[in-house]
Amino acid sequence: MLIELIRTILVKELLEKQTISIDEFCRKYNIDRPILDSATKRLEQYLTIDSDSITLLDRVGFAVESMKLGIPAYDIVKLMNWREYEALCSKILSTYGFKILRNIRFSVQGKRFEVDIVAIRSPYVLIIDCKQWLRLKGRSTALLEAIMRHKERFESFLKVAPEILRLPIKIVFGLKFIPVLITFYTQDQLIVDGVIAIPLEGLSRLIVDLENLPVEYRTIDKSYTTIDRE
Template sequence: MNNERNLLISLLKLSSTGKVSFENLQKDAKMCNAVITQLLHKLQSQKRIYLDADGITINEEQRLNLATQAVALGVDPQRVSNLLKWQEFEHVCALTLENNNYETLRNLRFTHSNRRFEIDIIGCKRPLVLCIDCKQWRHGLQGSRAETIITAQLARTMALADTLPNPAIKIECTKWSNAYFIPVVLSLTQNTKKLLKGIPIVPVLQLQNFLQEVWAHMEELAVISKKYAKLA
């Protein structure tokens, strides 16, 4: 298990800048070729990496998958998160939404009641508007910090719902007669609580499942309902 953990850390470290060569992997992981080869073929069979004669290719979703696996094997989550970028979360999140027929809007900045707000990703699929925070996974989502994070995301979501329709914000939901705004916080791994004050904390690699099941849990979620008397 130690070998597998070490290999995962080396792969995460080296793949942040592109393709990983076998030579560099062996130097960083400090393991013999036979063990590395065995573990790499195992990861390839799990579709967590791509192997060819020139080295190892790992896309953003696979990097998140390797990170999740490393934490599950006992690697310190802070150490793992330091090897990732929040943009990787954002890209995988947006891709998952788009693959499920959501219109996406990234890094929306707006002003409401003389306050500035920013929402990392908004996913619109009539009548749902998912307002997703992608940046908080690095610091952990426990205790008072978790409450601070979800309270802030709820405030952002309420501000967006209240400020629309707004000519300065081009967003799909303003074409609808009504919308349900749902704040969501992404995490790297499963939190001890899936819901906190009605706000879902969703592991990034389980976002697909969340999208498929969201309607089954609507009564449990913090939902801001908005009717548009005048369409934008």
């Protein structure tokens, strides 16, 4: 229990400060060096540890591994910027075998769109919007608005998907497309008008249950729009 507590504190301090003094950390929390060494196990590959300090090298990889070790996602994400948050979502998806495309910009009928993440693992393609919302108050309306905007973004993406994915047409026609919004606002999985809204902590469960989702998968029609990619 002590090691888990120290690990949680260590993760927060490294995300905040990037480098910590080992002596100061041990004095502050009244622990010996062996306890600190135990707390860093499974995290060493993301750190530089010398005789007097610990430096964080890979914030995103460190965050993913910390979540695997039981550190609450909320405690991690609140210390990351939005780019790191998107990278964190991408990293989790890639560990499940998804190919990741990020920040895809395109235009359909003169209107511009941007998709944060396109995650591909045949036959599934997840079209993802990432919202780094950490507070619940006043967000219910904003969540519904974000879902509706993502639905429009998703529908537009389907019209240009063959060019974006750069796959043979026969393969693209066999893919199943799913719109997903990842945010800390939703406490449980929420499905509105075909768009799945989930908290980050529910992303792994969503991936495992892709075959059994209570949504109608979308496929590409035989005719599609050409793309003006930015």
